[in-house]
Amino acid sequence: MSKMTKVIRMEFRLTVANKLFIFLTILGPFLIAAVAILPGLLSSSGGAMGGPATRIALVGADPHFVQALSPVFQQSKIEVRAVQGSAGELDSQVQSGAYDGYLVLPPNLADATRLQYVSKNATDYRVIGALQAVIGKAIVAQRLVSAGVPASQVGSLTQSPVFETRQLTQSGEKKKNSDFVTTLMTGLTFAILLYMTVLLYGQVIGRSVLTEKTSKTVEIMLSSVRPMDLLFGKILGKSLASLLQYGIWVAISAAVLKLIGPTLGVSIGAGLSIGMLAYLVLFFVLAFFLYCSVYAALGAAAEDEQHLGQLAWPAVIFLIIPVMLISAIISTPQAPVIVALSLFPLTAPIVMFLRVFVGAAKAWEILVSIGLSIGATGAVIWLSARIFRAGILMTGKRFRLSQVLGLARSRSR
Amino acid sequence: MIELRSVSRSFGRVTAVDGISFATRDGEIFGLLGPNGAGKSTTIKMIMNILRPDSGEILFNGSRIRESDKDRIGYLPEERGLYRKVKINEMLLYLASLKNAHRPAAEKRLDEWLARFDLMDWKYRTPDTLSKGMAQKVQFIAAVLHDPEFVFLDEPFSGLDPVSTDVLREAVLELAGRGTTILFSTHNMEVAERICSRLLVIDHGRELISGSLADIKSRFGHNTVIVEFDGTIDFGTLSRLVRSTARFPRWVELELVEGASHQELLRVLLDQVSVRRFEVVSPSLHRIFVDLVGAEGKQYREPVGA
Numbered sequence: 093m094s095k096m097t098k099v100i101r102m103e104f105r106l107t108v109a110n111k112l113f114i115f116l117t118i119l120g121p122f123l124i125a126a127v128a129i130l131p132g133l134l135s136s137s138g139g140a141m142g143g144p145a146t147r148i149a150l151v152g153a154d155p156h157f158v159q160a161l162s163p164v165f166q167q168s169k170i171e172v173r174a175v176q177g178s179a180g181e182l183d184s185q186v187q188s189g190a191y192d193g194y195l196v197l198p199p200n201l202a203d204a205t206r207l208q209y210v211s212k213n214a215t216d217y218r219v220i221g222a223l224q225a226v227i228g229k230a231i232v233a234q235r236l237v238s239a240g241v242p243a244s245q246v247g248s249l250t251q252s253p254v255f256e257t258r259q260l261t262q263s264g265e266k267k268k269n270s271d272f273v274t275t276l277m278t279g280l281t282f283a284i285l286l287y288m289t290v291l292l293y294g295q296v297i298g299r300s301v302l303t304e305k306t307s308k309t310v311e312i313m314l315s316s317v318r319p320m321d322l323l324f325g326k327i328l329g330k331s332l333a334s335l336l337q338y339g340i341w342v343a344i345s346a347a348v349l350k351l352i353g354p355t356l357g358v359s360i361g362a363g364l365s366i367g368m369l370a371y372l373v374l375f376f377v378l379a380f381f382l383y384c385s386v387y388a389a390l391g392a393a394a395e396d397e398q399h400l401g402q403l404a405w406p407a408v409i410f411l412i413i414p415v416m417l418i419s420a421i422i423s424t425p426q427a428p429v430i431v432a433l434s435l436f437p438l439t440a441p442i443v444m445f446l447r448v449f450v451g452a453a454k455a456w457e458i459l460v461s462i463g464l465s466i467g468a469t470g471a472v473i474w475l476s477a478r479i480f481r482a483g484i485l486m487t488g489k490r491f492r493l494s495q496v497l498g499l500a501r502s503r504s505r
Numbered sequence: 506m507i508e509l510r511s512v513s514r515s516f517g518r519v520t521a522v523d524g525i526s527f528a529t530r531d532g533e534i535f536g537l538l539g540p541n542g543a544g545k546s547t548t549i550k551m552i553m554n555i556l557r558p559d560s561g562e563i564l565f566n567g568s569r570i571r572e573s574d575k576d577r578i579g580y581l582p583e584e585r586g587l588y589r590k591v592k593i594n595e596m597l598l599y600l601a602s603l604k605n606a607h608r609p610a611a612e613k614r615l616d617e618w619l620a621r622f623d624l625m626d627w628k629y630r631t632p633d634t635l636s637k638g639m640a641q642k643v644q645f646i647a648a649v650l651h652d653p654e655f656v657f658l659d660e661p662f663s664g665l666d667p668v669s670t671d672v673l674r675e676a677v678l679e680l681a682g683r684g685t686t687i688l689f690s691t692h693n694m695e696v697a698e699r700i701c702s703r704l705l706v707i708d709h710g711r712e713l714i715s716g717s718l719a720d721i722k723s724r725f726g727h728n729t730v731i732v733e734f735d736g737t738i739d740f741g742t743l744s745r746l747v748r749s750t751a752r753f754p755r756w757v758e759l760e761l762v763e764g765a766s767h768q769e770l771l772r773v774l775l776d777q778v779s780v781r782r783f784e785v786v787s788p789s790l791h792r793i794f795v796d797l798v799g800a801e802g803k804q805y806r807e808p809v810g811a
Contacts, residue, residue: 095603102599106591308586312647315553315580316603318572481555 096321096328103329107296108336116292117337121344146219148211149175149182149194157201161226168222179210186212195223202234275422279446282372283415286379286442290411293334293380294387298400300326301391301480320477327388327473331381338376371448378465379441383407385469386438389476410438418446425452435461437468506531507552507570507655507688512561513710514547521547523710524561529655529688534681536701537690538790540798544710545690546583549657552688553580576604579648583659583690585640587632587647594628597647606651618646622672638669645673649680656680658689662696674700694791704790706797713797722787725796728761729788730770736778746770751792756782758792 107113148165150158150172158174165172175182175194182194193211198204209223233246241249301323304310313322386407394400414421414433421430425447434443434457444461447453508528514521522544529535539545550556552563554575565574588596594615601611619625622642632640641664648656658677662670677700681687691697697704698718705715714721733756740750746765751758761770767785774780788796 095605098599098602106588308582308584309588310586311550311555311582311584312580312586312600312644313603314555315578315582316575316600 094321095317096325099317099322099325100329100332103300103326104333107330107333113333113337117340121341121348145169145171146192146216147171147173147190148219148223149173149185149191151175151177151179151182151194151196152199153197157230161230164226165222168218170219170222183210186210193219195227197227201231202238204231275446275450276418279418279422279442279449280415282376282445283411283418283442286376287408287411287415289334289376289380290383291408293330294383294404294407295400297327297330297384298387298391298394298404299397300330301388301476302394302397302400305392305480306396319481320474323388323392323477323480324473327381327384331384334380335377368449371445374462375441375445378462378469382437382441382465382469382472383411385472385476389472389479392476392480407438411442414439414442414446417443421446422450425450431457435464437465440465506564506566506686508564508567509548509552510562510564512548512551512558512563514551514556514558520710522551522558522707525705525707525710525712526561527705527712527715529686530703531686532681532684533702534677534687534689534700536697536704537688537707538692538694538697538704538794539690539707539713540692543708545707546659547710548707549580549582549659549690552657553578576606576651577654579604579651579653579656581644581648581656581658581661583663585644587640587643589633590631592629592631593624593635593643596632597643597650600647601650604651604653610652611650614650614652615646618650621676622646638665641665642669642673645676649685653685655686655688658687660691660693661689662691662693670696694789694794698790706794708798714793718790721790721793725788725793728763728765729786729792730759730761730767731782731784731786732757732759732774732780733782734774734778734780738774738777742773742777743770746773749796751789751795758789760788760792760796 145166146169148170153174155174158172162172173191179196182191185191186193192213193209195207195209197207207227209220211219213219229250232250236246236249237243304313304322304326310322317325387404390400390403390407394403417430417433420427421433421443424430430443430447433439434447434453440461444453444458448458506529509526511524511526512522513524525544525548527535537545537548547556551558552570554570554572563570565571565577587593591599597615598608598611601615602608615628616625619628622639622645624639624642627635627639627643632643635643641661645658645661648658661673661677665673674696677687677689689701701718703715703717704721706713714724716724738757740747743750743759746761746769747759748762749760759770761767771780771783774783
């Protein structure tokens with residue numbers, strides 16, 4: 093067994109025996125279940141997240157008219173009631189919480205050109221959308237009736253055709269496109285999961301390299317193994333432990349989803365096919381190793397934990413950028429900036445995954461992106477081994493990053 | 506056998522080691538002496554293949570030192586460190602395995618060493634419960650557990666109480682008796698004087714003197730006097746007779762100027778203090794060291810930092 097293998101084994105065992113690790117292994121499946129279930133739940137109609145129905149007062153409405161519409165509203169979890177009263181009275185009722193909002197209807201509905209909806213939450217697109225669709229349609233129907241169209245034909249006349257989007261992907265296949273919200277939520281969940289994992293494990297690896305350096309264990313280690321073997325061993329040992337954790341998570345989540353998924357009315361991975369899942373795992377692993385090696389380099393360069401935190405910020409920002417750009421990535425996946433970000437190793441995993449997810453990535457782009465990520469990981473590990481070696485000579489002294497890089501460049505060994 | 510041939514290493518503009526040469530003999534205790542910052546640790550790191558020399562070469566049993574030779578060397582670094590969360594037996598066997606030691610043999614030796622240092626109760630505990638002295642013994646075990654031919658001990662006795670120092674010194678002497686070559690660095694001259702057979706004194710990366718302890722002492726002559734006394738000596742009155750002094754609270758080591766008489770010195774001293782001991786000796790290693798390093802007439806002070 094090579095010395096590096098021994099280091100890997102030791103690091104693996106140390107990580108797996110850690111309490112935080114065990115705790116997260118148990119907690120993890122809930123996170124994964126969230127990736128699979130949340131997009132479905134959030135984008136399903138009437139996603140009021142199990143809250144009480146929204147109560148809306150229709151001011152000056154005919155009770156019969158309201159009664160006819162209320163089953164339609166109930167589908168969106170909205171309760172409508174016909175009331176009479178002044179705007180002032182209703183304002184105070186909304187303030188007191190008796191109603192969530194009110195809509196003022198004119199005596200003659202067919203003449204209405206402008207309706208005003210008042211509520212404390214004027215941006216609830218679900219309620220506003222439902223009101224527009226239902227009341228709007230009812231008003232148009234009334235106009236048609238008063239213009240002499242037979243009431244029986246009104247329904248079919250006002251029915252707009254169903255729009256189905258089919259997207260021509262790079263491979264030429266036409267696939268049924270998942271809707272924007274599901275894509276957004278899947279991307280967001282993936283990005284956040286990656287972000288959290290990298291923060292967690294990256295810190296663990298960074299700290300472990302830093303501790304190795306500052307606890308002076310390093311001298312005794314380096315009297316037996318090469319710096320490169322030690323660093324590779326540490327990164328690989330810790331990474332394998334986390335991948336094991338992921339394996340456990342995925343297995344448990346799959347089992348849980350199979351059991352409780354049907355009860356929630358959500359199928360496994362809404363919007364995630366097996367192929368996509370493979371891409372997700374691939375980009376996750378790439379990002380994981382890259383960021384772990386970045387953290388290893390930072391741990392080698394850092395002087396103490398606080399310093400490590402400061403040094404880590406630029407790296408963390410590269411994880412945040414794709415999260416901020418998510419809707420742009422989904423709507424304009426071919427924009428040059430987005431393509432560039434999908435090739436740049438630090439942002440590639442999230443951006444490229446999303447581009448693949450919406451079917452906008454060319455095969456060569458995916459290959460280049462993967463190649464660059466692997467290359468960057470190797471380069472960063474090599475660099476961190478040099479910084480590590482240089483750092484050993486400088487422990488305990490304040491130094492500038494440029495100094496370390498200078499030493500790393502020189503023939504120090 | 507380890508041999509250094511005009512080995513040099515610099516960091517930027519600072520030359521840490523400047524043309525050092527020496528060769529150890531099998532089974533001897535070789536002392537590498539020098540003040541802090543003299544280049545001892547850099548020399549060790551080069552032998553351990555952690556640093557590469559800028560010039561010169563390091564030979565192990567006659568050929569250029571290779572990575573695999575590390576398995577036959579034990580190293581107790583000056584900076585002690587153990588993984589805080591790993592049990593002591595696991596840690597030590599892990600380190601031995603990194604030296605490719607045969608596991609059952611290492612386990613047997615581990616028990617022997619732990620018993621010898623009275624650390625059996627700590628075998629399955631983590632090092633955060635250890636006192637400093639115990640941690641140092643554990644690190645010593647780490648250096649010798651794989652039964653190396655060659656052991657490098659960097660300041661092995663610093664920070665140890667007298668009892669632990671004795672225990673460790675006996676262990677070192679026993680290892681040497683069994684044929685292990687021991688190279689150790691220190692700036693503690695009393696310790697060096699008691700256990701080294703040969704030594705090399707370096708400062709600012711350069712060799713000041715080397716050879717066997719007896720040779721070095723004879724080179725420095727017999728014009729040294731140790732005086733133990735009660736009272737206060739006015740050293741100004743001695744300047745005619747004494748070239749340099751090393752002062753300690755209860756005694757003083759005096760080096761006489763060429764041709765000065767011991768008897769005259771004793772008379773001058775008797776006028777001032779009550780002399781309890783007056784002995785003509787070969788100079789102590791401490792004295793030689795202080796002279797060599799150039800802090801003449803003063804007790805050697807430890808510079809801060811390494």
